[in-house]
Amino acid sequence: MRFSLVLLVAFAAAAAANEEILPSLRGMQAIRIMADTEEKLNLVKSYEGVPGFDFIKLTANLQEPVNVLVTAEQATFFKSVLERNEIDYNVYVNNVLEKVEEEKIAMELARNLPPLEKFAGRSFTFTSFPRYNVIVSYLQDIVKSYSNVATLLDIGTSYEGRTIYAIKISSGSNNPAILIDAGIHAREWAAPVTSLYVINELVENPDLYANVDWYIIPTLNPDGYEYTFTTYRLWRKTRSVTAGSTCLGVDGNRNFELQWMLTGASSSPCSDTYAGKAPFSEVETQALRNFVLANKDSIKLYLTYHSYGNYILYPWGYTSDLPDDEPELRSLAEAADDAIASLYGTRYTIGSSTNVLYAAAGGSDDWVKGIGGVELSYTIELPGGGWFGFDLPASRIIPVGAETFESIKVFGKYIAQKFGSTRN
Ligand SMILES: [Zn+2]
Known part of the structure; x- marks a missing residue:
């Protein structure tokens, strides 16, 4: 009970401050996906617009990879979906935040x-x-x-x-x-x-x-x-x-x-x-x-x-x-x-x-x-x-x-x- 009240107050404070919430870069992964059939590509694309997914490279060509940034919260789940559907992928960045900091330096x-x-x-x-x-x-x-x-x-x-x-x-x-x-x-x-x-x-x-x-x-x-x-x-x-x-x-x-x-x-x-x-x-x-x-x-x-x-x-x-x-x-x-x-x-x-x-x-x-x-x-x-x-x-x-x-x-x-x- 007390917990939900605290949560409610927190929400009210965020709304009052009009606080902008952005997907965290910490632990965000960059995943390169080879969807070699129309069906697989459509499955991958169905995550477009889902919070935590950012399709940074999407193509209609099945020979080319799709690159997507996925938040830490969504990454484990998403990779299991890819595996279950036998879609090849590799994680080319494990933590986007680290790369952003390296870029700054x-x-x-x-x-x-x-x-x-x-x-x-x-x-x-x-x-x-x-x-x-x-x-x-x-x-x-x-x-x-x-x-x-x-x-x-x-x-x-x-x-x-x-x-x-x-x-x-x-x-x-x-x-x-x-x-x-x-x-x-x-x-x-x-x-x-x-x-x-x-x-x-x-x-x-x-x-x-x-x-x-x-x-x-x-x-x-x-x-x-x-x-x-x-x-x-x-x-x-x-x-x-x-x-x-x-x-x-x-x-x-x-x-x-x-x-x-x-x-x-x-x-x-x-x-x-x-x-x-x-x-x-x-x-x-x-x-x-x-x-x-x-x-x-x-x-x-x-x-x-x-x-x-x-x-x-x-x-x-x-x-x-x-x-x-x-x-x-x-x-x-x-x-x-x-x-x-x-x-x-x-x-x-x-x-x-x-x-x-x-x-x-x-x-x-x-x-x-x-x-x-x-x-x-x-x-x-x-x-x-x-x-x-x-x-x-x-x-x-x-x-x-x-x-x-x-x-x-x-x-x-x-x-x-x-x-x-x-x-x-
Ligand atoms: Zn652009």
Whole structure:
């Protein structure tokens, strides 16, 4: 009796404080599963959305593993289910918390490494993952050093009040434009830093901005991104408050208004794929929407950087049907993949989101193509390579940036040729 009273009081206190409860990283395991039949894969997938399960890599390809993070409380039970159903698996991280702490230490060490000569004197030198304020100073540095081609645009304000910046790199003429964003998913640290690398290289390559304008948004979800540094490394969503729930945030990449909530999205505020109470409920997704609509006539290609898994994906995410211009989307993606591979041999898998990964409605790439009118629209899943997938080692920032920039050259030349003025 007394026990339940104590519990009741504890619950009331938690509710009063609107306390957010997150799955504990202590003892959380990363499990790689080889589900080699449709039936086994469906059984594994049936745990999606169950509290304590976080599917960090899910694919429609039976030859590829599924990676899932499972809390200590659920791990023993889940592994017995796999065993009973003769599904192969291996535990590749025994305690995610330990790896997160190791990552922190590695970053501290990396931060103090001497920079490559080309980055010397910059406020950010690509030795470690930058916090939001470092990203902002870096953009300000670039705009100061390349004031003839680079301008900083304020495209909106995050839920917690951080400015969402876009940098424009342009020779000044009215050119077709390419839009790149990064970091809509907070924990995917490879994305913002790679977009900064792209900026760093673009300003040094006049041929690439002579006939194409570039807009780059390095951190579309700054609140979530900061939260991954300060509080919870595996945070994915925005940080908005949902009335009536102690769970915060919305999955920005389920919040766009095209077949919203049709598939692969959750209506539960505690889910990592919570689509929001309505399409465009989030100020961050509104910022991207408004920017695209305001520049609808000039933007000809859209790239959204995520991680991880080495995928170049194109619409649709809400259906397995392919867009009419799929051959063009595919051949341009293949050219980009060849360019990436030319540097260190890294290969990407190419296809429509639904067909190579999984169906998920409300993604930015679908909306940008379907409503925004930008026919060439891609989600790029950058490489992983750490312990639990999102922890790309800091030593890989520059190689990943460099190989990704090879694809940027391909995209830039393609848009210049296809949409450029006849003067070329
Ligand atoms: Zn993502």
